Amino acid sequence: DIQMTQSPSSLSTSVGDRVTITCRASQTIGNYLNWYQQKPGKAPQLLIYAATSLQSGAPSRFSGSGSGTDFTLTISSLQPEDFATYYCQQSHTNPYSFGQGTELDIK
Amino acid sequence: QITLRESAPTLVKPTQTLTLTCSFSGFALSTSGEAVGWIRQPPGKALEWLALIYWDDDKRYSPSLKDRLTITKDTSKNQVVLTMANVDPADTATYYCARSFYTSGTYGYWGQGTLVTVSS
Numbered sequence: 725d726i727q728m729t730q731s732p733s734s735l736s737t738s739v740g741d742r743v744t745i746t747c748r749a750s751q752t753i754g755n756y757l758n759w760y761q762q763k764p765g766k767a768p769q770l771l772i773y774a775a776t777s778l779q780s781g782a783p784s785r786f787s788g789s790g791s792g793t794d795f796t797l798t799i800s801s802l803q804p805e806d807f808a809t810y811y812c813q814q815s816h817t818n819p820y821s822f823g824q825g826t827e828l829d830i831k
Numbered sequence: 832q833i834t835l836r837e838s839a840p841t842l843v844k845p846t847q848t849l850t851l852t853c854s855f856s857g858f859a860l861s862t863s864g865e866a867v868g869w870i871r872q873p874p875g876k877a878l879e880w881l882a883l884i885y886w887d888d889d890k891r892y893s894p895s896l897k898d899r900l901t902i903t904k905d906t907s908k909n910q911v912v913l914t915m916a917n918v919d920p921a922d923t924a925t926y927y928c929a930r931s932f933y934t935s936g937t938y939g940y941w942g943q944g945t946l947v948t949v950s951s
Contacts, residue, residue, distance in 0.1 A: 725894070725895075726940070736908075743832075752852065756934065756936070757920055758937050758938075760878075760938075765946050766943075767927055767929075767941035767942065767943055768927075768938075768941060769941070770932065770937065770939050772931050773932070773934075773937050773939075774933065774934075774937075777933075779939065782907060811877065813878070813880075813937075814872065814936070815935070815936030815937045816936075817933045818883075818891050818892075818893070818894070818936075819880050819893040819894060819895070820868075820883075820936035821878040821880060822877055822878040822880065823877070824877045825877050
């Protein structure tokens with residue numbers, strides 16, 4: 725199985741901050757990397773697919789980069805509605821594993 | 832408008848078989864390229880991918896759970912059913928079904944999830 729490792733596991737941030745979350749795959753996955761946002765009690769929502777493509781409806785302050793094994797999700801200017809947990813996921817090889825999540829909370 | 836909704840018993844006893852139903856609208860699983868997957872999330876923990884069924888009835892399972900899972904579809908009812916045999920308290924989780932997007936392992940539309948507790 726491909727292991728997905730996110731860092732950090734949690735992050736205390738403030739509105740307006742630039743936030744970067746990293747995700748590393750245990751083997752190369754090309755650009756088969758997705759990012760999801762999950763708020764408490766809600767289903768995950770797709771933000772970024774194919775490493776860099778912004779899902780329709782997702783705010784442009786979210787961006788993704790990387791390929792191979794190392795990937796990054798960047799939020800250019802954090803908004804109050806962005807405090808949530810973020811998961812990376814590889815869609816290259818079954819099982820389509822997720823990272824352990826990165827929780828953003830208010831500093 | 833695409834919607835998915837999961838249904839399942841809220842409480843199941845250990846060793847029993849759990850049946851989860853995903854009812855969807857807004858797309859047809861008989862259409863070439865479509866797929867529906869199942870993902871679960873134990874309370875306070877990360878997401879775990881479980882299984883996937885394609886429009887042509889091809890199926891994929893997580894290797895760690897393959898022996899316990901069966902996924903089927905009923906295109907006339909717009910439903911996907913996942914059964915999990917021999918459940919254990921470790922299977923307590925919120926179970927989500929989701930429609931594949933762009934690749935079979937990418938999920939653009941999700942149900943709201945259903946919490947299943949395994950306990951005697």
